[in-house]
Amino acid sequence: xxxxxxxxxxxxxxxxxxxxxxxxxxxxxxxxxxxxxRLPYNxxxxxxxxxxxxxxxxxxxxxxxDTRGRWASDGEFNPFFDEARDGADAIAWAAAQPxxxxxxxxxxxxxxxATQWTAATQAPEALRAIxxxxxxxxxxxxWAYQGGAFQLGFNLHWTLMALASAEVTRRMAAGTAGPxxxxxxxxxxxxxxxxxxxxxxxxxxxxxxLAPYYDDxxxxxxxxxxxxxxxxxxxxxxxxxPALNVGGWYDxxxxxxxxxxxxxxxxxxxxxxxxxxxxxxxxxxxRLPRPQAHSVPACSRATGVTLAxxxxxxxxxxxxxxxxxxxxxxxxxxxRVGDRAEVMPMAFSRQWVVDTLRHxxxxxxxDEASRVLPEEVEREELERFGDQHGITRGxxxxxxxxxx
Numbered sequence: 001x002x003x004x005x006x007x008x009x010x011x012x013x014x015x016x017x018x019x020x021x022x023x024x025x026x027x028x029x030x031x032x033x034x035x036x037x038r039l040p041y042n043x044x045x046x047x048x049x050x051x052x053x054x055x056x057x058x059x060x061x062x063x064x065x066d067t068r069g070r071w072a073s074d075g076e077f078n079p080f081f082d083e084a085r086d087g088a089d090a091i092a093w094a095a096a097q098p099x100x101x102x103x104x105x106x107x108x109x110x111x112x113x114a115t116q117w118t119a120a121t122q123a124p125e126a127l128r129a130i131x132x133x134x135x136x137x138x139x140x141x142x143w144a145y146q147g148g149a150f151q152l153g154f155n156l157h158w159t160l161m162a163l164a165s166a167e168v169t170r171r172m173a174a175g176t177a178g179p180x181x182x183x184x185x186x187x188x189x190x191x192x193x194x195x196x197x198x199x200x201x202x203x204x205x206x207x208x209x210l211a212p213y214y215d216d217x218x219x220x221x222x223x224x225x226x227x228x229x230x231x232x233x234x235x236x237x238x239x240x241x242p243a244l245n246v247g248g249w250y251d252x253x254x255x256x257x258x259x260x261x262x263x264x265x266x267x268x269x270x271x272x273x274x275x276x277x278x279x280x281x282x283x284x285x286x287r288l289p290r291p292q293a294h295s296v297p298a299c300s301r302a303t304g305v306t307l308a309x310x311x312x313x314x315x316x317x318x319x320x321x322x323x324x325x326x327x328x329x330x331x332x333x334x335x336r337v338g339d340r341a342e343v344m345p346m347a348f349s350r351q352w353v354v355d356t357l358r359h360x361x362x363x364x365x366x367d368e369a370s371r372v373l374p375e376e377v378e379r380e381e382l383e384r385f386g387d388q389h390g391i392t393r394g395x396x397x398x399x400x401x402x403x404x
Contacts, residue, residue, distance in 0.1 A: 001027075001056070001057050002027035002028070003024060003025070003053065003057075004024075004026070004027040005022065005023070005024050006022065006023040007022050008020050008022065009021045009022070009023060010074075011089075011090060011093050012089075013068070013075075013086050013089045014085065014089055017074050017075040018073070019066060019067070019068060019086065019090070020043065020066045020071065020072030021063060021064070021066075022043050022044075022063070022065075023062075023063050023097075024053070024062040025056060025061040025062075025099050026056055026059065030061070030101075031098065031100050031102075032059055032060055032061045032099060033060055033103045033104075033105070033128075033310070034060065034061045034062075034095070034097075034099075034100045034101070034103065034104045034105070035055055035060050035061070035063065035105050035106070035107050035310065036062075036063045036064075036090060036091060036094055036104055036105070036106050037050065037063070037065070037106065037107050037108040037115075038065045038067050038083070038087060038090060038106075038108075038115040038119075039064070039065075039066070039115070040066070040070040040071075040077065040111055040162075040163070040166075041070075041111070041166070042066065043064040043066050043071065044072075050108060050302070050303055050306065051303040052064070054303050054307075054359075055303065058307055058358070060307070061094075061097075063090070063094050065090055067082070067083065067086065068082045068086055070166065070170075071166065071170060079111075079139070079163075079213055080114060080230035081229070081230055083114065083118040083119065084118040084119060084121050084122050084230075086119075087115050087119025087122070088119055088122035088124045090119075091104050091106075091119060091124040091126050092124060092125075095125075095126030102126055103126065104124075104126045104128060105128055105130065106119065106129075106130045106131070106132075107130075107131050107310075109132065109246070110133070110135055110253075112132075113135025114135050114232075116130040116131070116132045116135075117130070117132055117135065117239070117260065118232060120232070120241050120243075121232055121238050122238075123238055123240065127241050128242075128310070129241060129242045129243070130241055130242075130243045130244070131306040131309060131310065132243065132244075132245060132246070132260070133302065135253055135256065136255070136257065136259070136260070137231065137232055137233040137256045137260045138223075138227060138228075138232065139227060140220075140223045140231070141223065141255075142253060142256050144217045148222070150201070150217070150218060150221065152196055155214065155217060156196065156214075157192065159211050159214050160188055160189050160195075160206065161189055163210075163211055164185055164207055164211045165182070165185050165186075165189075168182045168185060168210060169182070184205075185206055188206045201218055203215065232260065233259060233260075236264060236266070239264065242309070243260070243261075243264060244306060244309045245257055245261045246302065304356075304359060307355060308351075308352055347376050347377060347378050347379060348376075348377050348382060349376060349377070350369065350373045350374065353369055353373060354366045354369050354370045356396070357391075364389075365391065368389075369385065382396070
């Protein structure tokens with residue numbers, strides 16, 4: 001497949017600030033469903049939570065955007081505070097492009113996950129699903145603070161390494177900063193122990209003018225209106241989009257990942273009946289993979305699960321997939337085994353089969369499957385199809401999730 005890539009499209013937000021955006025799409029007639037991710041860590045860098053090219057090959061447009069005030073985007077960066085409005089504007093822009101079907105999903109982990117939850121609080125009409133990995137439900141407890149104590153190690157290292165250093169690089173490119181400014185940050189990072197022991201915590205010279213929000217975090221040591229303003233947990237009643245939550249037992253945001261799931265499952269006290277019905281029909285998916293720290297090492301597997309969930313949500317069949325199977329695209333039915341009834345994987349969605357065949361490298365078989373297989377493929381029919389193409393039943397069923 002030929003892939004068309006457009007770099008540094010400057011997308012206007014509602015206040016006129018323009019955000020740098022890259023678009024990866026199939027170089028063929030569309031339109032296509034669209035996947036959006038927004039990040040502060042440079043859209044031109046390595047995208048570790050999702051396989052972009054695999055998504056494009058599966059028939060999606062992937063849009064990657066630098067958040068406000070980061071890297072090639074205009075404006076000033078203030079973590080979390082502009083992500084709700086900017087996210088909603090980015091979704092509306094993507095949905096309105098000629099290459100888009102108008103259906104948009106969001107993807108990514110950590111801060112990329114925060115940009116999903118905050119955008120979802122605006123209930124964008126075009127947003128069909130989100131897939132936030134290793135992220136949290138608010139940015140006070142578990143992010144900036146832990147049990148009321150300022151997370152100095154996490155906050156200072158994150159700000160110096162990932163936020164302030166990028167801002168210096170940005171200013172150096174614009175001619176408003178020099179090598180000495182960058183060297184000061186590097187020295188502070190190289191001697192973490194000494195930097196951590198400095199008092200007072202407020203007013204670190206290395207962060208002066210680069211990360212004013214760091215002092216803002218220190219000035220708000222309790223969960224007050226400053227933190228509530230950006231917390232997705234405060235807007236659960238406004239979020240009705242299906243969500244695939246992925247966390248890890250050893251991830252620093254595990255508590256927040258679980259809170260996002262339980263918060264969306266709990267009925268809001270005064271929500272409209274239509275909203276309550278929607279939430280019951282399309283409940284968020286919850287997934288906890290193998291024990292891990294703050295990462296998604298199985299990027300390929302995460303990509304496949306995310307694509308399946310987004311596809312089903314866009315098609316309006318998410319509830320069916322969730323209630324009938326533990327895996328999207330796998331249809332489980334009751335079956336008599338001896339003197340008892342068991343629920344077993346007995347059929348698969350055609351698109352799930354096609355995506356699996358492509359992932360296994362059987363491109364010709366995938367193309368034929370998309371043409372000849374019915375929308376819902378019975379297990380026996382799929383096994384015959386695999387036999388015809390020299391695909392072992394064990395290989396195919398294990399990848400599809402069809403093993404008993």
